[in-house]
Ligand SMILES: O=C(O)CCC(=O)C(=O)O
């Protein structure tokens with residue numbers, strides 16, 4: 315009797331142990347479920363939370379460090395976009411502002427850059443591309459950069475330059491309509507520069523050098539082929555006050571590499587991807603330090619159209635070879 319009474323007690327104790335173990339298990343499962351749904355899996359060892367957070371912080375810091383070490387990059391104009399008018403203002407550099415003090419009416423209301431795909435039509439861009447190709451076919455650099463200046467006649471040739479107007483083959487290379495297209499486009503850009511920077515268009519003069527460029531991936535043979543160095547136009551070309559670029563071919567289609575990069579003081583690059591007919595205009599001072607990336611494949615064509623406020627440095631529009639006098643040709 316006594317033994318069976320003890321057995322009953324033990325069984326009921328075991329049952330209650332089992333029950334409580336089951337309850338604990340169930341509670342743990344419920345807790346686990348709750349934890350899973352609310353906060354994810356619970357830490358499985360002491361300090362795991364601290365450890366996980368540490369890893370996360372180190373990860374974020376690594377991304378920030380490597381992301382900013384070589385600077386950041388923003389696209390001011392992507393090739394695929396069609397931009398009506400996109401501007402970025404920058405404080406005028408002191409040297410630039412000081413120099414312009416002498417040219418009343420030509421001092422910019424703002425410095426910076428502006429991009430437009432609506433100024434020059436596809437037909438106009440194609441007409442200018444055709445001029446560049448025909449002219450450059452008479453010469454061409456052996457390195458990666460060929461230029462053609464219709465004003466002075468300078469054309470890259472091998473490792474040097476020739477005057478295209480002195481070449482026999484050049485007699486009929488340009489037509490009257492070519493010169494008309496060239497002048498129309500120049501005047502549109504001149505008015506757009508004046509309008510955007512708040513200066514009077516008749517106080518802007520076309521200046522030297524204004525030229526077509528053709529860039530490719532061929533290794534540089536002379537300093538003239540090295541187009542990728544960061545520079546300030548005002549320092550490279552003394553007479554420049556406003557620079558404009560008209561792109562005649564498409565980045566990512568006609569060539570790769572060859573983007574235009576503004577290097578800004580905030581450790582950030584602003585890029586312009588060339589697009590046929592795209593015009594980029596900017597003040598030529600040190601507020602607009604820039605370079606062109608090396609072209610990695612294909613051929614990039616552009617026209618640099620430069621303006622000065624100083625009439626002393628003004629240049630004339632190009633003329634047809636047939637209307638250039640003998641003295642001018644020599
Ligand atoms: O072709 C370009 O995009 C820019 C060329 C340039 O920076 C220059 O001619 O000074």
Ligand SMILES: [Fe+2]
Nearest residue numbers: 545546547604
């Ligand atoms: Fe430049």
